[in-house]
Amino acid sequence: MGFWSVVLFTLLACASVSISDPSDEACLTHLTQSLKDPTNSLQNWTKSNFANPCSGFTSYLPGATCNNGRIYKLSLTNLSLQGSISPYLANCTNLQSLDLSSNQITGAIPADLQSLVNLAVLNLSSNRLDGEIPPQITMCAYLNVIDLHDNFLSGQIPQQLGLLVRLSAFDVSNNKLSGPIPVSLGNRSGNLPRFNATSFLGNKDLYGYPLPPMKTKGLSVLAIVGIGLGSGFASLVLSFTGVCIWLKVTEQKMALEDGKISQLMPDY
Numbered sequence: 001m002g003f004w005s006v007v008l009f010t011l012l013a014c015a016s017v018s019i020s021d022p023s024d025e026a027c028l029t030h031l032t033q034s035l036k037d038p039t040n041s042l043q044n045w046t047k048s049n050f051a052n053p054c055s056g057f058t059s060y061l062p063g064a065t066c067n068n069g070r071i072y073k074l075s076l077t078n079l080s081l082q083g084s085i086s087p088y089l090a091n092c093t094n095l096q097s098l099d100l101s102s103n104q105i106t107g108a109i110p111a112d113l114q115s116l117v118n119l120a121v122l123n124l125s126s127n128r129l130d131g132e133i134p135p136q137i138t139m140c141a142y143l144n145v146i147d148l149h150d151n152f153l154s155g156q157i158p159q160q161l162g163l164l165v166r167l168s169a170f171d172v173s174n175n176k177l178s179g180p181i182p183v184s185l186g187n188r189s190g191n192l193p194r195f196n197a198t199s200f201l202g203n204k205d206l207y208g209y210p211l212p213p214m215k216t217k218g219l220s221v222l223a224i225v226g227i228g229l230g231s232g233f234a235s236l237v238l239s240f241t242g243v244c245i246w247l248k249v250t251e252q253k254m255a256l257e258d259g260k261i262s263q264l265m266p267d268y
Contacts, residue, residue, distance in 0.1 A: 023091040023092065023093055024050075024053060024054075024070060024071050024091065024092055024094075025050045025051055025053075026088055026091045027071070027086075027088055027089055027090075027091035027092035028045070028050045028053060028061070028064075028071070028092075029047065029050050029088075030086040030087075030088030030089075030091075031086045031088065031089055032045050033086065034083050034084050034085065034086035034088075035081050035082065035083040035084075035086075035105070036081065036082040036083040037079070037081060037082075038080055038082065039079060039080050041062070041076075041079040041080075041081075042062070042063075042076075042079070044060070044061060044062055045061055045062075049061055053066070053071060054066035054069045054070065054071065055069075056068065056069060059071070063075050063076045063079075067094070070094035071092050071094060071095060072094050072095060072096045072097070072118075073095070073096060073097040074092070074095065074097070074098050074099065074100075075097070075099040076099070076100055076103070077099055077100070077101045077102050077103070077123075078101070078102040078103070079103060080103060080104060081100070081103040081104065081105055082103070082104045082105065082106070083105060083106070083107075084105060084106060084107035084108075085100065085105060085107065085108075085109065085110055085124070085129075086110070087110035087111075087112035087113075088112075089110065089112070089113065089116070090110070090112040090113055090114070090115035090116060091115075092116070093115065093116065093117070093118070094118060095116050095118065095119055096118050096119060096120050096121070096142075097119070097120060097121040098113075098116070098119060098121065098122055098123070098124075099121065099123040100123070100124055100127070101123045101124065101125045101126050101127070101147070102125070102126040102127075103126070103127050104127065104128055105124075105127040105128065105129060106127070106128045106129065106130070107129065107130070107131070108129065108130065108131035108132075108134075109124065109129060109131065109133065109134055109137075109148075109153075110134070111134040111136040111137075113134070113136070113137055113140070114134075114136035114137055114138075114139035114140060115139075116140055117139065117140060117141070117142070118142060119140040119142060119143060120142045120143060120144045120145070120166075121143075121144060121145040122137070122140070122143060122145065122146050122147070123145065123147040124147070124148055124151070125147045125148060125149045125150055125151070125171065126149070126150045126151075127150075127151055128151065128152060129148070129151040129152065129153060130151070130152040130153065130154065131153065131154065131155075132153065132154060132155035132156075133148065133153055133155070133157060133158055133161075133172070133177075134158075135158035135159075135160045135161070137161075138158070138160040138161060138163055138164060140164075141164065141166070142166060143164050143166060143167055144166050144167060144168050144169065145167075145168070145169040145170075146161070146164075146167065146169070146170050146171070146172075147169065147170075147171045148171065148172050148175070149171040149172060149173045149174050149175070149202075150173070150174045150175075151174075151175050152175060152176055153172065153175040153176060153177060154175070154176040154177065154178070155177065155178065155179075156177065156178060156179035156180070157172060157177060157179070157181060157182055157185065157206075158182075159182045159184065161182065161184075161185060162182050162183070162184020162185045162188070163184070165192060167192075167193070168193045169193075170185065170195050170199050171198075171199050172199065172200060172203070173198060173199060173200060173201045173202045173203070174201070174202035174203070175202065175203050176203065176204070176205075177200075177203040177205070177206045178203070178204075178205035178206055179205070179206065179207075180206075180207060180208040181200055181206060181207070181208035181209065181210075181211065183208075183209075186200070186208055186209045186210055186211075187209050187210070195210070196210055197210045197211050197212070
C-alpha cells in the first residue's frame with residue numbers, strides 16, 4: 001500500500017502543475033515588447049509569468065483569461081497602450097477573443113492573425129491603426145465580431161470578409177476607407193445578419209449600399225440648367241442685337257446707293 005500511495009501522490013502532484021505552452025509564452029513575450037505601457041498597467045506581465053501564465057482556468061496576468069492552461073482571451077482595453085500589434089500574437093493559437101480597443105496603438109493590423117483559427121471576437125477599435133484591412137483574417141472562420149471603428153485604416157474593404165458566415169457584428173466607421181462596399185457585406189442575403197449604414201459611416205470615399213447616395217460634387221443639376229438657360233438667353237439677345245445692327249447698316253447703305261442713283265439720273 002505504501003508504494004501505491006507514493007505513486008498516487010506523484011500523479012496528483014504532476015496533475016496540479018501547470019505546464020507552460022511555448023507558443024503562448026512567445027506570444028505574450030513579443031506582445032509586451034511591441035507595446036508601450038506608460039501607465040504601468042501591465043506591471044505583472046513579466047517573463048517569469050509568461051513561462052507559467054495559467055493554472056487551469058486561473059490567469060496570473062491581468063487582462064488575460066485561461067482555459068485548460070491556455071490563454072483563450074485577451075482584453076487590454078482603455079489602458080493608454082502605445083506601440084504596435086505584434087505578429088507573434090498568432091502564436092496564441094487557442095485565442096478566441098482579442099480586445100485591444102480604446103488605446104493609442106499604431107501601425108498595421110498583422111496579416112499573421114490569420115493563424116488564430118479559433119478567434120471569434122476581434123476588437124481593435126478606437127486606436128490609431130493605419131494601412132489596409134488584411135483579407136487574410138477571413139481564415140478566422142469563427143469570427144462573430146469585427147470592430148475596427150475610429151482608426152486610420154485605408155484602402156478598400158476586402159471582398160473576402162463577406163465569406164464569414166458567422167459574422168454578426170461589423171463596424172469600420174470613421175476610418176479612411178474608399179471604394180465600393182462589398183455586396184456580400186452591404187446587402188447580405190438569406191438568414192445572414194445584415195449591417196446598416198452606421199457600420200460604414202465616416203469614410204469620405206466609401207460608397208455603395210447601405211450608405212446613402214453620394215452627393216454630386218460641384219454644381220447641382222438646377223444650377224447647371226440655370227446656367228444653360230442663362231447662356232441661351234444671352235446668346236439670343238446677342239444674336240437679335242447683331243441682326244438689328246446688320247439691318248440698320250444695310251438700310252443706310254441702300255439709302256446711300258439710292259442717293260447716288262438719283263444724282264446720276266437726267267432730269268426730263
